[in-house]
Amino acid sequence: MSRSPSLPERPHRNIDPDLPDDERVEALRGHYAELVDVNEQLENQLDQTTERREDLRERVDRVERENETLKSSSLYIASVEDVVGDGEVVVKQHGNNQEVLTEVSPRIAERVEAGDRVAVNDSFAIQTILETETDARAQAMEITERPEVGYEDIGGIDEQVREVREAVEQPLVEPERFEEVGIDPPSGVLLHGPPGTGKTMLAKAVANQTDATFIKMAGSELVRKFIGEGSRLVRDLFELAREREPAIIFIDEIDAVATTRTESKTSGDAEVQRTMMQLLSEMDGFEARGEIRIIAATNRFDMLDRAILRPGRFDRLIEVPEPNRDGREQILEIHTRGMNIADGVDFADLADETDGYSGAEIESLATEAGMFAIRNERDEVHHEDFVDAFDKIEADDSSDVISSAGYFYQ
Ligand SMILES: Nc1ncnc2c1ncn2[C@@H]1O[C@H](COP(=O)(O)OP(=O)(O)OP(=O)(O)O)[C@@H](O)[C@H]1O
CATH class of the missing domain: 1.10.8.60 (Helicase, Ruva Protein; domain 3)
Structure with missing residues (x-):
């Protein structure tokens, strides 16, 4: 960064008061001329500084605009496969596994290493290096060993409590009863109803009652910013549940991943589709009598893609209404x-x-x-x-x- 120009030296002159008048006038004139000169220099410097300030302001505006664009547009997740040199790397995009040779901006070129997870824009330019995956996973999921909510804390929805206990608690606590009768318990339970009516409480209370780990993920987290991340998070979610059996998986705002298919073919929609397909395939490959139960919730039931309600998926619907x-x-x-x-x-x-x-x-x-x-x-x-x-x-x-x-x- 260039430094500010140094100030001109202040003219300084002692004029002998005993000098004859004409010499004093001459000396004062000379001093005046020097002052005018310094004044001019100062004015020049002021102009230069003002210009520089304008430049800096423009730069700040530009950076702010770039920042806004970065924040507002979706980015894709990719892994760095190889650093080729000369500011070039090979990245592999998550989701479709497309490999691309791309340039890295000098700003981050020195820090990029093979194996890094990065976010790339539409033209595959690396925008940022991401944190390690476990952090992303921890951010998106809320895990509680044993939630503190009990059935006695839930009011006005006794019938719904009964249904949830039958569909979620019983298969966990008494799986043999289902075996004896020869039926599979409901695969997944979908709670639907207006906001704040106790859907999350219900899911937590079952986890509490059955000593199960409660793993919550919001659908909106699954479709957030980074394309290619959603289906991976779904896989992680089920893997984590397997590690922590018995477990209750609670997917809030399921509508975010399972809305009715639209005609538009934007990359964002395709990503949501992929995430939903991953969720369905995890559920399809699931042992119905196992130690993991899945509960989802929505307050946009009307928007749901009916594919998720098929048998073997969210096949038990429980409406949680506003209390009477x-x-x-x-x-x-x-x-x-x-x-x-x-x-x-x-x-x-x-x-x-x-x-x-x-x-x-x-x-x-x-x-x-x-x-x-x-x-x-x-x-x-x-x-x-x-x-x-x-x-x-x-x-x-x-x-x-x-x-x-x-x-x-x-
Ligand atoms: N039926 C209820 N009995 C007692 N408290 C309730 C009930 N419903 C909601 N609450 C209170 O409201 C809070 C929010 O409820 P909860 O998170 O379970 O709602 P929700 O149906 O999951 O809402 P959303 O759809 O907005 O996620 C609870 O922590 C609880 O204090």
């Missing part, structure tokens, strides 16, 4: 179990008022009521705190149309 009045009362009781609730709190009345609320929304109502009690410097939560909490939630909701319960669910 009694359900809401039960959920209120569950979420206030640990709270210091005053005698006058009328849960039945609150259940009447909260028509259309999901379990998650009832949980926030209880928390918000607790906040009102604290604000009023009480350690007991009164009925009026719940009413204030309800008014606040309603007011917040009316200013936020998208957040209205079940907006995406048809």
